[in-house]
Structure formats: C-alpha cells, structure tokens
Amino acid sequence: MIPRHSSVPRPGAVPSPARAREYFAVSFGNEGFKESDAWLRRLDHSIQRQHVAFRTGDDAAAAALQARLASAVVGIRVVLAGPEADVYTLRALALRMGAVDEEVFLLVTPDGSRRVHCPHCQSTTVTDRPVGEVVVCTGCQKSLVIYHHFSRRTATYLGYMVDAEERAKEDAA
C-alpha cells in the first residue's frame, strides 16, 4: 500500500475548467482523446482551444507542446490526457517551460504504465508493474523495487536494488 503522504501522484477528481485565455490540449491514445475531447466540450464556447492527439507519448508530442509553450503568453492552460507515464512526462516539460501547477490540467486514463529511475546507473525503465513490485533495469540489469517516491521534475518513480542486502548471504552460502 502506498502511504497517504508520499510523493506519489494520485489522480483525483476530474478538474474543473478555470478562467483562462485559451486551452491547449495534448492527448494520448483513444482513451486520452475521448477524455480530453469531452473535457474541452465543457468549456465556454468563447474560449479558444486547440487539441492535438497522439497515438502514444513520444518525441513528437513533446515537440508539439514545446513549440506551443515557447510562444505562449500567461493566460494559457494546458490539458494533458492519457496514461500517467505520458501525462506526467509532458507535465514536467510544461513546468520546465514556466507553467505552474494551476495551469496544467491532468486527465489520467487507467493504463498503469510508469517510468522508473535507477539511481545506480541513471537509466529510466518503462514498466506496467505497480508501485511496490520489482522491475529489471534496462540499463544495468539490476532488479529494482519500485518505491513510493515520485519526482515531478523527471516524471519517474525511484527504483532501488531490491536484493543488495541478500547478495552477501547467497555468496557466502
């Protein structure tokens, strides 16, 4: 179980639209597209909006967001919809480009993919295992336990070697 106060993000209720100058939505996958589209329909007709849809989160999605935000003025809101790994990765990009939490709306679809950071070799591994389970690092092949600690800056969970304290015993045996 993930402790209530951990840094692990918990998608809450669907956010309500706020007063804004324009909305820029990026969605991933069919579910993400539907969520984002339905949410944008709740906005007042007079508010400008743009929705770009991607099959999955990849460099093209990041490039689209980056290009839009590079010329954006204060008053814009960003809507990100899709699996959490994609949504949180693009949120990190938006925050890096000067957005604050209040300006980024997240619509997380149940998919379960997550990115895990290995502090031992600095690689990132994508997995659909839940927090608390073990994943093999694609960088150093160590077995990492997915810890209930999440970085908004890198959109990754901390993973650390699960059997470091066992190895000695096995070697000795």
Next chain:
Amino acid sequence: MLSTQESTLTPSARRFPFPFREDSYRYSTNVEPAPQFVPTDAGGWGDRLIEIDPHYGSELEERAAILDRDPSRIAMLPHMGPAVWDTITTLLPVLATDYPDVMCFTREGRRCHWRNDLLGLDIDFVIGDASTLPMEPLRFIGSQIQDDIALLDQREDALWLDAGVITFAADWSLGFDVGMRFLEVHGPVPRVHEEQIITRAQQFLMRLQPGEKFRRTNWTMTVDRRLDTSTETYPEWGPDRLEVVDDPDLAKRLHLRVEVQHLIRLPHSGAILFLVRTHMISLAEISAVPAWRQRLGRVLAELPEDMADYKGISRYRHAAAQWLLGG
C-alpha cells in the same frame, strides 16, 4: 554513578553531538537556535556553525572524488544562482571569524578575497561572476566545508529542494529529489506525516527571517564509517548491513551516525540553506562513555520496527543493543 573513562576517549568523542536525551527516540520538530554549546557526558559540541575537525582534508578529498565520479551528486536548477552566491558570502565570513588563524575573508563591493591555509588557497573573486572562482560556485563552497549543502527556494507557499551538493547522504538521492517540494522529499519517512511534523517544520522554515540560524540533529547507523551511503551506491554498501551482524568486530565496524543540520535563511536570495554535517563514532568508542553506552543500547532496543526499517538498521540493531547493554 557511571563515570567516563577520560583516558580512553577519542578527540572526536569529546566533540561528538550525542543526540539522545532519553532512553527512547521518536521523531519531533527538534529545532533550537544555533550556534550554542551543549555539554555532553564526554565533553560538548555546538559552539560553532561550521565545525572543522581532523577529518577536514580527507573528507573534502573524498567529496571531490565522488563528484568527479558521479556528477549527479551536485545539482542546481537554473534559478538558484543568487542563492549559491548568498551561501558563499554568508559562510566564508563565518569561517573566517571562527578560524581566524587559518582563514581570512574580506570584501569590498562585489570583490572578495578568500584565504584558506588548510587547503593552501588564496583567491580573489567577484560575486556573481562564476568565472572568477576555481570551479562552479556551488562546488566551490562545497570544497570549503565538510557539510553537505542543500538549498530550498520558497514560492507558491512551499519550500522546494532546488540545489545542493550532497556526497555524504544517509540513504537518499539528491539527483532524484532535486526539484521536489519539501513535503515530497520527506514523503517516504514513516510516522512524521500523521504527526504533522514535516508540515510544522516547513511552516517554521518559511517563517525564518533573514540571518536567523537554527539547527537540529538526526541519526542513523552506518557500517565502517562510510560517509557515502547514498542511494546511488547502495549496491556497494547494502551487503555490509547483513555481514556485520555476525562479525566479531561488530563494535568496531558499527557506527552511530549523527547529522547536525543547520537551517539558515539567506539574507539576499531568501532561500533556506540547509547544512548537513555528518559525525560518526563506533560502538567501541561509545563504550568509553558509560552513559552513552547504556542510552544508545536502550534506544536501539526500544525503537519501533517501522522506524528501524526506514533507518535501515533492522538487521543489526538488536545485536548492537545486546553488545552495548550486555557489556
């Protein structure tokens, strides 16, 4: 009446910040104004903000080697430049005042002169101009003091860990945590959230006025006086936690690790400077101070399991308690 065997005390024991005031330990927001001298059963500590001890040279060499090997131990988000300069211009004068025989700081406008005889350093630099320092500013100030350094920015009604040079971490990763809110950084710590300890600590820190200095202690245990127990190197030191349990040399290998953490509101940037100075003393050294021996033994025996797990001492803490109390 327990008496301390003066003759067997090591110099580091005399200055060791023994943290326990009772025979049990729980988390609390244990802050007090700094510096102030605290007498202990072996001597005392705390009369200086920056403590320089006989390990100065070797610990700074070790920090340099770690940073060369793993640059992720130093991190600075782009907006933290003024806070780093604020750290430099706050700490160098403190050092010069406390160690006038070997250190000297003078400033005229933005031009500064710094002399540190312990390192054979004599430099002129200009505040705000990184090219006038022998290395990047954050690494530079980290090369002058044994303390690890973390810098917290205050905005959006919260504190953010946005820069630091942390080579002697007690089982955490600056590279992973940088950019997090103070509350997020402490997310994994058990108990403290239910008890509102971190929230209250953050409120306290956000209230600190420019120039105010406070401190607290924290503790854990480490095998073999290893300073670098970061998450990054866990595969290297993790096995020791198991090995040490049956080692006949347990009392020499197992160390009480105490962090003296200073909390300072920097005057110009408004950032919070968090200094973390790590002191270690082996159980064998502790046993020269009977009052400490007994107190640490009782604390280790009584500590709740979740706290022992989080501190990473579950495997050996009962063996340690037995050695201390069995005497």
Next chain:
Amino acid sequence: MTATAEASAPALHNALELVLADVTDRTPSIRSFTFRDPAGNELPPYVPGSHIIVHSGDKANAYSLTGSGVLTAEYTISVLRVDNGGGGSAALHQLAPGARLSVSRPRSAFAPVATARHHLLIAAGIGITPMLSHMRAATEWGHSASLLYAYRQGEGAHLDDVRELCGERLLECTDRSSFLAALGVRLGEQPLGTHLYVCGPQGFMDTVLSAAAVAGWPPSRLHSEPFGTADLDPGQPFSVTLGRSGAVVDVPSGTSLLKALEDSGHKVPFMCRQGVCGECILPVLRGTPEHRDLYLSEAEKTANNSIMCCVSRSRDAGLEIDL
C-alpha cells in the same frame, strides 16, 4: 526626538540603531531618508521588496527599502507625508540629517519569485518604492523585468531613478484611462512564466488583480503589497472571549482587536500594527477570524488557529482567543 516620545513606543526586537545620513525631497509630499550605521559598518543585506519598521516619535511604520539588497552600505526609504495618518510619516518628515533612529532588521514579505521568466512590476504613486528594489535586483542579476508606473502629473516619485534604471522597460501613465489601456495590453502579452507584482492604493491593486484574473492569470502568479493602514475598512463590531479568564472584550467598528485588548488592560506584544511583522499573533481557540494580515500563510489562514490582532477581526460572534 525626545526620550519620552521614544519611551512610549514599543521596543523593536533586535533593532538596529542607525543615523539619518541624508534627506532628499522627491516630490512636494514625498521625501527620501537614507540611514547608515553610525560606525560606518555595512548593514544586513536583504531580499528585494523587503521593508523596515521605523520608529519616529511614538509611532512605528513599515517602509519599503529601495535598494537591490546586495551591497548595503545604507538603507533608503521614501515616505509620503500623510498629515493625519496613523504611522508617523509627519514626524519622520520633520527629521534632519544626524538624527538617530531605531530601525528593525529588514523583513521580507514581497519577494521576487526566483523561477520567474519575467517580472512584470506595476506601481502607483508611492507604491514605486518596492518596485525600485525589485528592478535594481533584476538588473544586477540580469533577470528580465519591466515596469508599468502610474502617477499623477508632477507627483511621480523616483522618476529619474526608474527612467535611468529601466530605459525602454518602463511605461509611464499619468491618467487612469491610459493606464487601464496599457494594463490590458500588458496582461495579454507576457510570456508564460511571468510573475506580476503590484503595489499601490488598495483600489488600484484591486483593479490590477481583477483585470489579471479576467485575463486568465492564476493566483500564484500575482503578488501584491498594500501600503498604509488607512485602506483597511473599519469592520463590523464584534466581541471576543478570553480563554484563560473567560472575560469578554467588545471590539467596536473602527477599533482594532489589539487596541481593544490594550484598552481593557491586556498586554500584547506588537510592532508594526499593520499585519506585517507577526509580533502580535494570538492563538485562536474557537470561532472564525476575518484575516486581514499579510503575515499568515494561506494555509494558516484556512486553519483558523491563529490571528494577527492588530488588523484582523471576527467573522462570527464566537471568537475565543488564548489570552
């Protein structure tokens, strides 16, 4: 100043004893005062936008420092003379160089946001003072900033300073309609990551902040610092129960809770009497304060377990404090 007058003023915690080194008239009603350490030592550095509390006569008032806060050989404030104001500006205006004053250490309540991509500074009248500090710091550190300055013709303080400092980053407005037009344009063209800072009379700040909200600026990008206590409305009368004695103290409209407590013989530590310094904080046992201070955080205001009794009042009849 006479010793008697100083004796009746509250002692400042950890204060600096400074000498008034220079007095300069900025406009017919605004005068700058420069303080130095009598021994010539440097003064503590400060966060841009900080204020000091200055004692003059039996009054104490908070004034913004106008320097960048990095190199602090002196502290300079600019004071608008308000003849019947409560803060002692008239007494300050009578001081001549050489006078010794008790001055608090700088306190930060209006800091620039370090992560900002751009700082949009908006000032009216004497509200220019903290903006000077912000602009000087931004210039020294190479941060992006621009200033929108509204003032009445002939009454613009520090015009030479801001013109020299800002160059093309300055827009001056001397009437309401041109200011509103400029504000509308500026609010719609700031790069993402901009933070807005406003200082001036309450009505002016309300105008700016509500225009920003309409233009889609989220609250965390908006920062304001009011000045002068005259702007707080007198409030509704209420009564407060003192938890320790059970006594009930009536607080009439126009009288602060602090004043009512003092009048009924209760000593409460205080300093600025403007909801800035935090000195007069009292624990709340019951009831809902009407928070009007600048000291408590939003979270603390929501928690409703403390009150700054110099400016804040009660929302309901059941306020009980631990006194």
